[in-house]
Amino acid sequence: MSAPNVVLVLGASGVAGTHVVQYLERLEGWDVIAAARRPPPYASAAPFVPVDLGDPAACREKLGALGHVTHLVYAAYAEEGATWAEQTAPNAAMLVNAMDALEPAAPGLRHVTLLQGTKYYGNHLGPFRTPAKEGDPRHMPPNFYFDQEEALRERRPGKAWTWTLLRPHFIAGIALGKPMNLVTSIAVYCAISKELGLPLRFPGPPESFRTLTQGTDADLLAKAAVWAGTEPACANHTFNITNGDFLRWENLWPLFAECFDMEPGPVQEIRLAEFMADKGPLWQDMVRTHGLAPNRLEDIVSWGFVDYVFRCAWDIMSDTTQCRRAGFDEYVDTEEMFVRLFGRLRALQIIP
Secondary structure, eight states, X not given: OOOSEEEEEETTTSHHHHHHHHHHHTSTTEEEEEEESSXXXXXXXXXXXXXXXXXXXXXXXXXXXXXXXXXXXXXXXXXXXXXXHHHHHHXXXXXXXXXXXXXXXXXXXXXXXXXXXXXXXXXXXXXXXXXXXXXXXXXXXXXXXXXXXXXXXXXXXXXXXXXXXXXXXXXXXOOTTOSOOHHXXXXXXXXXXXXXXXXXXXXXXXXXXXXXXXXEEHHHHHHHHHHHHHOGGGTTEEEEEOOSOOBOHHHHHHHHHXXXXXXXXXXXXXXXXXXXXXXXXXXXXXXXXXXOOOOOHHHHOOHHHHHHHHTOOSOOOBOOHHXXXXXXXXXXXXXXXXXXXXXXXXXXXXXX
16 A cells, blocks of 8 residues: 655755655655656665656656655756856756646645755855845845746645745755765865875865854755645745754864864865866775775765855855744754764765
8 A cells, every 4th residue: 555645756866855765765654756867876665767857748758657646855956057047947947847747647746845045045146144034035036946936836826735945055965976965075075185194174265264154964854854745834835944053164174184083284275176186096096995985086076066165255044943933843963963974974985
């Protein structure tokens, strides 16, 4: 007999999607279907549906056959184009294509959870009002979060399903083959620095070392996605989701050094995309020497992404009062999270 809840996770191979699938597989009363362009690189008993969300015909063929779906968690993202303007149309179209295919095929659809992020508030543009609240005015478009939200709002009237928007900050988790992953990137940077006999230096500017920021554990986000899909108070509302604490890289840096048995060093501002461009052969030597999984460096780290994160010289803070009032009181200690995830990367032989 099918479970009373059948959730389709779109973007199941990404950091968020990976953890949502794995969390749901452990829950009673849920069946989970994983969907992405490529099979997720992790063991799972969940049925996998290969689908290109940018192709309306493929969506109709693949998602149109999933008439038993009751919940949708949308965690898909296409990094197409160098600018937000170039990324907006493809990402907006992907959600529309998915809903156009799934909605008429699944009459029992009850809820859609859409994952957004703090870029909704313009944190990628420069200083913004903090702590950010869900009702804050939008920044100057384009931003595909806006287009996706409007697409859901426009098609919702008269329907039985509801929606919830979740806005985490950087999502911390394990997803193999996804270079835009901050935890893996920090771990690999630490490992390479140690291999070269260097102290662990912060590669961003001094002001970025001291700014306040937040993170969202991917397992916490998975719990929030299930909560959003089952709690009536979440219907047609938006919630910031973070670990609940705040961090400064200057306070975490000694912890990172300790995790890798290194000495913490001073700030030394460099562009990692430039300085790590020649480290592929070194990484392959490390793979052989330390018996690591045979990953190419470019397949597990995007140094441009790390530069972006570590060069943010303004506070990034989200107010989570709204989700607490609605009943989501989960939290994660961010320092403990990093230690735990570094341990998982070692267990998977991703890092020494």
